[in-house]
Amino acid sequence: MLVIMDCPKFFLPAYSYNQGVPSLLKKLVIQECGINGKQLSDLLLQLPFLYFLTIGSCPKIASLAVGDLITGNFSSSTSYNHYWTIDGLLHIPLDLLNRLEYLCIQDFPDLVLLCNEGFLGFISLKTLHITGCPHFFSIWTEKESSDSWSLLPPSIQDLMVTHMDNRLLSFILSNLTSLSTLAISRSPGLTSIILHSCTSLETFIIEKCARLSALDSMGSLCSIKHMRIFECPSLAIPCGPSSPDGQNKDLYFLLHLEKLEIDNASFFSTAICKSLPSLQHVVFFMAKNVRSFTEEQDKVICHLTSLHILDFCYCSDLISLPKELHRLSSVKKLSIKACPGILSLPEMGLPASLQELYVSNCSTELKEQCRKIKNVRCVYVLYQKKRCVYV
Structure with a gap:
């Protein structure tokens, strides 16, 4: 495991990294460093056993690409030329998509995701934390509505996200049948949460969602064991009328x-x-x-x-x-x-x-x-x- 934190002048020189970085590295954490997207992309190519990656607060990383880059399927009214700079683009190599199990991306105020299929290519990914990245999924908010869309692979078990709205969250949660832990926070635009597909959910955390007022389709969920609700003043637990046997189906969860x-x-x-x-x-x-x-x-x-x-x-x-x-x-x-x-x-x-x-x-x-x-x-x-x- 290699951890590099709070090194604002840190960067990787342009040479073959297999001479300076252990190729057997399995866990990598880089936070608050001067490394840019190209340098980190080249480094990831040299780590064939990596399965755990955390990156955060690296201002020289402007965009993230997974597999194929975006084509012309998004709105032409928005320009992403700023994020296409060679040095600022972090490209996750294809072979890493098959191995990565833990991915944490945090505290990037301007980071955007540039790809056609979101994170669907991460077939082994179990834990995904994307926090403090308000524009990360911005290009997906421009796509036309479709019930078949999904952004994440069904292998996800632990998900933590911030800066959600109703539409974006529905894309993210659409096929997460293996999800056991869900944490949503710092999402002032979120007004409702629909969890009908998250049938394996055991831990449910909602924090700092000021306008959240509804938890929909909760009656079909009966596996939740731990719930935290914090700074959600508008939220009321649904309590419909009881059935003749005295049970309230809205509260089955x-x-x-x-x-x-x-x-x-x-x-x-x-x-x-x-x-x-x-x-x-x-x-x-x-x-x-x-x-x-x-x-x-x-x-x-x-x-x-x-x-x-x-x-x-x-x-x-x-x-x-x-x-x-x-x-x-x-x-x-x-x-x-x-x-x-x-x-x-x-x-x-x-x-x-x-x-x-x-x-x-x-x-x-x-x-x-x-x-x-x-x-x-x-x-x-x-x-x-x-x-x-x-x-």
């Missing part, structure tokens, strides 16, 4: 959910909490303008009958924990981290099942109260850099 990370107390509703029979871990973190839980939210939290771990993290406005916390009879671990507004534990106390309590970066009043607890097996109270453990 929650049936096997084991871990939920949220920053919005509105997710604690009766319909949602009753649809989480497998939920074991809840992280309530960085909630803005949430001072306390409503009376209804206090009551419905008790429906989380399989909950083992409950975390409250970095909630600067939160002044109280759920009043009905003591009724969560399956909780074994409770963490309260960086919640300075909480001055005391709930009046009715903590669950009798609790085995471990962790408190850090909170008020002195809360720490002192937790330190005196006797009926919990382990209490961890962090005072600045010193940890006091009471058993």
Whole structure:
């Protein structure tokens, strides 16, 4: 493995790289360096065993080509001459398409993809992360609509993307039947997500999508085990009317959910909490303008009958924990981290099942109260850099 980071003057001289770079190299990471597209293209030709590639923040790389370059199928109104410069073009060699399993491209403000078939040629690719590249798929937004389009190979299992809109995301997700992890973030133009083809999805992360309001076709997904929703203020989980047997088909995708990370107390509703029979871990973190839980939210939290771990993290406005916390009879671990507004534990106390309590970066009043607890097996109270453990 070779890692080259934060070397703005770094470049590769024009000579045969097989004399200076180990040909057995399997992993390559190049970030914040002065290497240009042509230099990196030549280097990749000399690495027959490479299967892991990460590139990021290299300003002399302006465009990326995979296999065949684009022809005349895109709008003629847009000029890409700037990206066709020999030195700025990074060309992924054809033989690498058959071997590459991990590809991460991050933090290129102007990088564009120049090819006809997207990443379909990467027949072995399992992990693809394209983040901080707002114009990467820009030429695809000019193509005419077609239901048969797809940008990624069905081999993708782990996908992380930013700067998506509805149309582009539909192209990307169209045939990813093997996808198990999906992370979408920093996409202010995204208003809905359709996941009907992602039948193997287990981890679903959505962050910083301010206009996202709908998750469509979720009812057919029953494999999701971990979900994180952060800074998506317009998003509401679909809750249609229940069937005669009391089940809500819109919420079937929650049936096997084991871990939920949220920053919005509105997710604690009766319909949602009753649809989480497998939920074991809840992280309530960085909630803005949430001072306390409503009376209804206090009551419905008790429906989380399989909950083992409950975390409250970095909630600067939160002044109280759920009043009905003591009724969560399956909780074994409770963490309260960086919640300075909480001055005391709930009046009715903590669950009798609790085995471990962790408190850090909170008020002195809360720490002192937790330190005196006797009926919990382990209490961890962090005072600045010193940890006091009471058993």
